[in-house]
Amino acid sequence: xxxxxxxxxxxxxxxxxxxxxxxxxxxxxxxxxxxxxxxxxxxxxxxxxxxxxxxxxxxxxxxxxxxxxxxxxxxxxxxxxxxxxxxxxxxxxxxxxxxxxxxxxxxxxxxx
Amino acid sequence: xxxxxxxxxxxxxxxxxxxxxxxxxxxxxxxxxxxxxxxxxxxxxxxxxxxxxxxxxxxxxxxxxxxxxxxxxxxxxxxxxxxxxxxxxxxxxxxxxxxxxxxxxxxxxxxx
Numbered sequence: 001x002x003x004x005x006x007x008x009x010x011x012x013x014x015x016x017x018x019x020x021x022x023x024x025x026x027x028x029x030x031x032x033x034x035x036x037x038x039x040x041x042x043x044x045x046x047x048x049x050x051x052x053x054x055x056x057x058x059x060x061x062x063x064x065x066x067x068x069x070x071x072x073x074x075x076x077x078x079x080x081x082x083x084x085x086x087x088x089x090x091x092x093x094x095x096x097x098x099x100x101x102x103x104x105x106x107x108x109x110x111x112x
Numbered sequence: 113x114x115x116x117x118x119x120x121x122x123x124x125x126x127x128x129x130x131x132x133x134x135x136x137x138x139x140x141x142x143x144x145x146x147x148x149x150x151x152x153x154x155x156x157x158x159x160x161x162x163x164x165x166x167x168x169x170x171x172x173x174x175x176x177x178x179x180x181x182x183x184x185x186x187x188x189x190x191x192x193x194x195x196x197x198x199x200x201x202x203x204x205x206x207x208x209x210x211x212x213x214x215x216x217x218x219x220x221x222x223x224x
Contacts, residue, residue, distance in 0.1 A: 042215065048212075058212075098143045099161070100161045101156075101212070102158065103155040103156040106155050
């Protein structure tokens, strides 16, 4: 089944403790992206990747890192999480930039 | 900077009605526009993608139109059903094929 898989689905952590949210797609897509969704602010793009080893900042990249060492994986790294990063995070992939996007189920992160 | 708005923010209709959701964007230089639905606690599901060169796309009871020059897109849902209850989001992809800007969404409730 074609899908985008995020792990974990739920995560509670403490301020400053590094964490990684994984994202994997099995559709051989070139384009992958991370978003956060907050009440009243909607979905905002954090980082995106047009292909392996190519990443770029979206609208809200501060406090996040990403890497794209393999085509199928695009992990989101929070080196020192803070409470304002409490949010619902989505990973998405598409065949290429500008084509139909497929989303993961989301990761609900709480930083206390 | 591209801004995307959606009207109305919420809509409640009786089952069987036809309805229109609106999406507006400030910069007409877009590559394409995509409509999604989001069910509570779940990820986004792609509904329709309209290329900037197209005027409309249809899938079943859904029809999406795009007027680039006026910065507008509409999603028409025919003969609404309770299963259509969800939040509907539009997203524009900029001409660089990379950045994606989402609207805040319209929360639709179809009453049996």
